[in-house]
Amino acid sequence: MAIDFSISSITFSDGTRVTTPRKGVTVIVGPNNSGKTASLKDLVANIDHETAKKQSRVLKDVAFDAVGEFDDFRQWMAKFSHEEPGGREVTYRRMGHQVHPAMAEAAWLNSGSGYMGALKDFLTMYADVDQRAHLFGPQGITGDIWDMTPNTPIHYLYLDGDLEEEFSRICELTFGQPLTLQRLGAQFLVRVGVPSADVPPLNRPTKGYAEAEKALPPLQEQGHGMRSYMALALLLLVQSYHVVLIDEPEAFLHPPQRRELGRLMGELASRRESQLFVSTHDTEFLWGLLDGPSDVSVVRLTRDGKINHAKEIGAEEAKTLWTDPLLRYSRVFDGLFYDRVVVAESDADCRFFAAVLDYLVESDSFGRPDVLFVPAGGKDRMHVAVSALRRVGVDAVAAADFDMLRDEQSLRRLVLSVGGDWDSSAALRKRFADAISSKKMAKPISGLRAHLDTLIPSDAVNLDRAMSKAVTELFAFRDGWDEAKRAGLGSVPSGDAYQSCRLLLDELSKVGLFISPFGELESFVRDEGGHGPKWVSAVLAKGSHKQAREAHDFVRMLVLG
Template identity: 35%
Template structure:
């Protein structure tokens, strides 16, 4: 009996019922229905109407002149009057459509706002608030429900919408906890991202304003350095699946190596299996390596010896372009410039590419593991790759993304992926790429 007064259940069906119309009541008593509260508080009604207008472009009018208090869509275009009202005002309200005759999305949105913001019960339980809504409205509803319910109201929401969750993350003045529920043969499991961890996401623009949060609704996430990387791996992994059941993976870019490990850590806090894919020059930055190991539970001392072997080999044996050769090539690019002549865009681009390709690591990125020769240096790198794979970081053995399809020239990186897709190379992945995918999938499956 008491629960009825403390907890409001907002299921999908409940929201489609007529929850907005209310009986007139004795004004000497406090309002007992959310619509009665809007009737008694014109400011509350105006705020409520403005929220709906932001979502659908239409205000909500409150008809005070029928046997029931009724919410209607639109603006009567006239000021309210003290009864008995004029024929013109009555006809103005009669022309406005009733809320309970609107589409499912409109009714669901308005009823949720009504029962959450206008004298809500202490606890509100909402099932799939995104139902019937377009993504922008689901996102806006998430922000409203996180920002606006008055204290001490607490809202529990079950959702499958990344847009709705993104809207929640846009709210900054209320503590929010995220609970991810996953299913396995042993039964459902729940992982909680506490409010302080959610607050850290809010303070990280690259996470807050990205599609990373969609990983909550997949069985696994593969993080890549760029959008192009993710498109290539998503396409080739699908090809290699050969019609087998979808593994429900999502491939998400982080905008560079520096953000890979921290993004993976935050997603893993939610119980999401995460694998990271990075080019081989990930091993060219000790600071980056240490941050990644710290974020993902690795131990730098376990790899320090092998890393030093790699560094010594790169510094002493990998062929680099000599300074005279670089000078000669730059002179060729410049040609015979006249006094005052500035570099063309093409010349700047060619010189930049030349300087980038002259270092030892550029050679390793181009050739992959074979650039290291054989013997102990090669064995040390294989151990490094195995170690990082054990914590979910998969380094590309062919050096870089473009190394998977060497038939397509990598000089124009922006056009490389387009050419790969146009020529159908993603439909014919190499056995080496198949092995790489298998390792990623095995790791993700073991993390569930």
């Protein structure tokens, strides 16, 4: 029977206990300084020994399962580590780590204590950015390479031509260049490209081929992105660790490469049946993992002083969220890495609010908050984005125009998405909505006829697009909500209706739904004509947003309220 080792749960400093999938991926996300990298280090420390565990900052406890008889453990050590003579007894070595047999055996037999001691480096692999950066340096050939268990990832390539071919193919698919393992000489070295000379028989090496190998540029001298990507590919391709921990795999990579790396890592971890823990700052990488074959659980961290709060999204729920077209093909889940997300109706709203925020920060109104503005693609989709973000532990709020109050169903969905009391909101809305609807915007027929004559002066003119639009606008029926869209709270009839509307806006802002009391977006700068993106472009080009005091107050509420 083979041995097995896996992390069954991790408990964060706030007391949240997260059950981790045995054969799957646990991704740790969150804003800067929330504890993502520290959680990986703490995971290793918690299974090392008691002193190391006491120094953990993010994790309070890590539970693991170590399964297998003592004889099974001995067989596993003999297969996956190299026995190296040293003094009176041999030493087990594996990928740069060593342990005396007696210590390894004692650690396995005492695994019920909750610690694995020195054996942790034989069961788990932690690949941080620094380790990956130096993986492809020259490595000397010592001893009988065919009789020893590989002690470096490149050693595995040397012993397995099929593995080397797959490794080269990964590089060619991602970076457009194959790889060659230099086999002639006293050192292993991975080079970029294919030698220009024919490959000679193993027992008939040629100087021409050796020189052609050396003419290829070493992988170690390539850019950080290529080296980091291929280092991760190699580690996951050759490793046989039960638990693999990787910090910031997306470092130095462009977005398409980040997504492809996520997919590749999920595929290789699944093939090796390894349990993978990853900390990341990147949505593209996360998409790639979720597109792969592995079950992916997501843990989002936030930090409050010395306490790290965790919110778990299970594998099934993560798949559901990430397959929603609105969420998948938008920047909504970039919000996983921010302290707050403001969900607005459109991209134009986001551009305007972001510009106002930049001005407020530059004018020293306050320090720059860690906030992201994301468009929902219409008021009827805002609740989807807000609900999804709140389900994954993001502080998501909504920013809507005043006419959000007109559509009762859209308003209801949005109120519920922020956790508001719909019954209370509906009662307040009824007290002013009817008063607004009953306001008729009278258009005397005589005035319409006179205006129509100016638009169509004679039967001889041809109807064009501009004329058609003007005639349509002339005969459009308007009620009080059309005025409210432009004027906001100021258009609500005075008395109980006005007071009820103001009270509703205040109550909704307390739960994270901010409805502009000034009307639509364009009401913030009334001197500028146009609508939507064109209006925003014109306002920003002239710098009019810098004088829009009402917009300043509204954005302050969005990011600080």
